[in-house]
Amino acid sequence: MxxxxxxxxxxxxxxxxxxxxxxxxxxxxxxxxxxxxxxxxxxxxxxxxxxxxxxxxxxxxxxxxxxxxxxxxxxxxxxxxxxGQGLGDVRMGFVSTQASKWLPAFIRDYRAAHPEAEIIVDTAATETLVREVQESRMDAAMVVEGHAGQGSGPALTATRLFSEKLVILAPPGTHSPEQAFSYPLMVLRQEQKGYRNFAHDLFQAMGREPPKLMKISTLEGVIACIRAGLGYSVLPRSVIAARHLEGALSILEPEVADIGIHLALVHRPELDRDPRMALLKRIFTGS
Missing domain, CATH: 1.10.10.10 (Winged helix-like DNA-binding domain superfamily/Winged helix DNA-binding domain)
Incomplete structure (x- = not known):
């Protein structure tokens, strides 16, 4: 052939x-x-x-x-x-909000297993990462499960890695979700579909109309605006912990249950038995 x-x-x-x-x-x-x-x-x-x-x-x-x-x-x-080379080379993507938490552990543990490997990492919105994996420009990516874009294009193998609770990040001195909701809702522009959906789910569960959005291109920009008292956001708790924001900003638990996100590792089906995928799952789940 x-x-x-x-x-x-x-x-x-x-x-x-x-x-x-x-x-x-x-x-x-x-x-x-x-x-x-x-x-x-x-x-x-x-x-x-x-x-x-x-x-x-x-x-x-x-x-x-x-x-x-x-x-x-x-x-x-x-x-x-x-x-005699390249067996461990990997092109890995991370959804933007998870990169700061997982990138150091990924590089450390992956290089421990493959010291000579070439590692290429990119961060982007889930929809972009899914497309990159589907089109073979990435080997695998950590994405938000159920995000827009995963239902189109060639099917991917998805393995749920872990779940995270969403919390409200609000300006200092904000004491309740109701008080936070008096500010504009801020979302990452590149993640607006995903995080707008999560915020929408939160408001729907609370029986409230979703507010209009302020769209900002970086997470650092979102945090800076919240610190300045200009708005609030709905984010995974790990994002807040990774940036050591406890005590600096108000972190509020939504008054509804089961509001969270699921993170998954996606790759093309032909890599199902690739040992690199098994290694990635061990790195991200610890098992």
């Missing part, structure tokens, strides 16, 4: 178009199309229905993708093994 054609097929399936695959491969669209036709001829099946200059994957394409993922992973592992 032509592995170049198989890799091209997988890229088209992952990215959803010949154009995107050609851009990623730094080639022209006719070359990508030719590789797909070569693979179809070799296998004796139709992988894509072609109509109105669009490719629609057939059931055979979906079936082949499952096998292609495993084949190409094994080929990649074999290449790295023969080269």
């Amino acid at each position: 032509d592995f170049v054609a198989l890799e091209t097929f997988k890229l088209v399936m992952d990215l959803g178009s010949v154009t995107a695959a050609a851009e990623r491969l730094h080639t022209v669209q006719p070359n990508v199309t030719a590789r797909l036709r070569k693979l179809e001829a070799e296998l004796g099946v139709i992988l894509f229905n072609r109509a109105h200059r669009r490719l629609t994957p057939t059931d055979k394409a979906q079936e082949l993708l499952v096998h292609a993922n495993e084949i190409l992973l094994r080929v990649d592992v074999a290449r790295q093994a023969v080269a």
